[in-house]
Amino acid sequence: MATILIYGATGYTGRIACEYAAQNGVKFILAGRTKSKVEDLAASLNVPSEVFDVSDHRKVDLALKSVRVLLNCAGPFQHTAQPLIEACIRNGTHYLDTAAELDSYKLAEKLDEDAKAAGVILLPGCGGSAAMLGCLSAYALERISNPLRIDLALHVVGSMSRGSVISAAENLTVECLQRLDGELVAQDPTNTQEFDFDNGQGKVTCSSITFPDLITVWKSTKIGNIGTFFRMTGDAFPTGGLAQLPDGPTPEQRASTPYQAAVTVTSKDGSVVRAVLHTLNGYTFTPWASVEAAKKVAAGVTQAGFQTTAGLFGCDFVRTIPGSVIKDL
Ligand SMILES: NC(=O)c1ccc[n+]([C@@H]2O[C@H](COP(=O)([O-])OP(=O)(O)OC[C@H]3O[C@@H](n4cnc5c(N)ncnc54)[C@H](OP(=O)(O)O)[C@@H]3O)[C@@H](O)[C@H]2O)c1
Incomplete structure (x- = not known):
C-alpha cells in the first residue's frame, strides 16, 4: 500500500x-x-x-x-x-x-x-529553504556556547518558478519582520547585512526579508533574536506579466545555478560562529x-x-x- x-x-x-x-x-x-x-x-x-x-x-x-x-x-x-x-x-x-x-x-x-x-x-x-536554513542553524549552534542571536541568509541563484512568484505576491504577511527577544517585530526593509557565501565573491550585501525561519528556528532553538536575509543573482525575481513566465527553471538551468546559505551565530560574550551550506538549486532541492x-x-x-x-x-x-x-x- x-x-x-x-x-x-x-x-x-x-x-x-x-x-x-x-x-x-x-x-x-x-x-x-x-x-x-x-x-x-x-x-x-x-x-x-x-x-x-x-x-x-x-x-x-x-x-x-x-x-x-x-x-x-x-x-x-x-x-x-x-x-x-x-x-x-x-x-x-x-x-x-x-x-x-x-x-x-x-x-x-x-x-x-x-x-x-x-x-x-x-x-x-x-x-524547502526552511530545511536548508534550519539544518545550517542547528549545525552552527552545536559549535558555540550561550548563543544570543542568529542571522541567516539565502543566496537565490537563477530564476524563480511562476508558482513561487504568485505565492510571494499573494502572501498575507506583507511586513518585513525579524525576531527580537522572542517576539516577531517589524524590521526596516532597507536594513542589510553582509554575508560570505564562500562562492568566491567574498562578503556581499544581503537584504532583509521575512523568511519562515523566523518561526522555525525560534521553535527548534528558542533563540529569541533572529534575522533573515537574501541575495538574488541573475533573473531570480522576474518582472513583467506572469502569463509570459515559464513554469520554472529548466533542468539544465537548475544544474548550473546551485544555491548557498550562510549563518552567523553571535554568543552572549560576543564570540561569533559562521558556517555556509553549498547545495542544489532550490527547485531541485x-x-x-x-x-x-x-x-x-x-x-x-x-x-x-x-x-x-x-x-x-x-x-x-x-x-x-x-x-x-x-x-x-
Ligand atoms: N520552500 C521553498 O523553498 C519552495 C521551493 C519551491 C516551491 N515552493 C512553493 O511551492 C508552491 C508551488 O510552486 P510551483 O512552482 O510548483 O507552482 P505551480 O507550478 O503554479 O503549481 C501549483 C500547483 O498547485 C495547484 N493548486 C494551486 N492552487 C490550488 C488550489 N486552490 N487547490 C488545489 N490545487 C491548487 C495547481 O493545480 P493546477 O495545475 O490544477 O492549477 C498546481 O498543481 C509555491 O507556493 C512555491 O512558493 C517553495
Missing part, C-alpha cells in the same frame, strides 16, 4: 517531487484538482492517482484515510494549507508541505495542540528533500504537533541531499 500522497502533483514543484519519488522506488499516490493533468502524469509515471478539490471534504477524507503522509505541493498555500491540515487532523494523517510563506507556519503554530491531540505531525516547508522528509515521516517519526525539519531529523538531514555540503567559515 502507498503510504504517501503527493497533492498539487501536476505543478512545477509537485511534478519534480513525483518524478523523484518514482525514480527512487517510493510507493505513492499522486493527486491534484485538474483531472486531465493528474491522469496524464499518473499514466506517464505509472502510479495510482486521485482527483479532488481541497473544498470537497468527503473526497479529501476518502483520499487521506488510506495514507500515512500527505505532501502538499499546491501553492499558494493560503488556499490549500488550512483545508488540508484540518483534513489531516480529522483523518490522522501527517501533513507536510513545500510552503515558503510565513502564513503556513503561523497556521501550523495555531493548530499545534489540535495536531498533538490527533497524533499528527505538521511539518510545513519540510524540504525542495522536491527531492520534501520526498525524503515524507519517507522519514512515513517510516515512523513519533513527535506529533507542529515540527521543524531540523528539529525532527537533526542538522545532518540537509547533508543527505546530494550536492549539499556544510563548511565552517
Whole structure:
C-alpha cells in the first residue's frame, strides 16, 4: 500500500517531487484538482492517482484515510494549507508541505495542540529553504556556547518558478519582520547585512526579508533574536506579466545555478560562529528533500504537533541531499 500522497502533483514543484519519488522506488499516490493533468502524469509515471478539490471534504477524507503522509505541493498555500491540515487532523494523517510563506507556519503554530491531540505531525516547508536554513542553524549552534542571536541568509541563484512568484505576491504577511527577544517585530526593509557565501565573491550585501525561519528556528532553538536575509543573482525575481513566465527553471538551468546559505551565530560574550551550506538549486532541492522528509515521516517519526525539519531529523538531514555540503567559515 502507498503510504504517501503527493497533492498539487501536476505543478512545477509537485511534478519534480513525483518524478523523484518514482525514480527512487517510493510507493505513492499522486493527486491534484485538474483531472486531465493528474491522469496524464499518473499514466506517464505509472502510479495510482486521485482527483479532488481541497473544498470537497468527503473526497479529501476518502483520499487521506488510506495514507500515512500527505505532501502538499499546491501553492499558494493560503488556499490549500488550512483545508488540508484540518483534513489531516480529522483523518490522522501527517501533513507536510513545500510552503515558503510565513502564513503556513503561523497556521501550523495555531493548530499545534489540535495536531498533538490527533497524533499528527505538521511539518510545513519540510524540504524547502526552511530545511536548508534550519539544518545550517542547528549545525552552527552545536559549535558555540550561550548563543544570543542568529542571522541567516539565502543566496537565490537563477530564476524563480511562476508558482513561487504568485505565492510571494499573494502572501498575507506583507511586513518585513525579524525576531527580537522572542517576539516577531517589524524590521526596516532597507536594513542589510553582509554575508560570505564562500562562492568566491567574498562578503556581499544581503537584504532583509521575512523568511519562515523566523518561526522555525525560534521553535527548534528558542533563540529569541533572529534575522533573515537574501541575495538574488541573475533573473531570480522576474518582472513583467506572469502569463509570459515559464513554469520554472529548466533542468539544465537548475544544474548550473546551485544555491548557498550562510549563518552567523553571535554568543552572549560576543564570540561569533559562521558556517555556509553549498547545495542544489532550490527547485531541485525542495522536491527531492520534501520526498525524503515524507519517507522519514512515513517510516515512523513519533513527535506529533507542529515540527521543524531540523528539529525532527537533526542538522545532518540537509547533508543527505546530494550536492549539499556544510563548511565552517
Ligand atoms: N520552500 C521553498 O523553498 C519552495 C521551493 C519551491 C516551491 N515552493 C512553493 O511551492 C508552491 C508551488 O510552486 P510551483 O512552482 O510548483 O507552482 P505551480 O507550478 O503554479 O503549481 C501549483 C500547483 O498547485 C495547484 N493548486 C494551486 N492552487 C490550488 C488550489 N486552490 N487547490 C488545489 N490545487 C491548487 C495547481 O493545480 P493546477 O495545475 O490544477 O492549477 C498546481 O498543481 C509555491 O507556493 C512555491 O512558493 C517553495
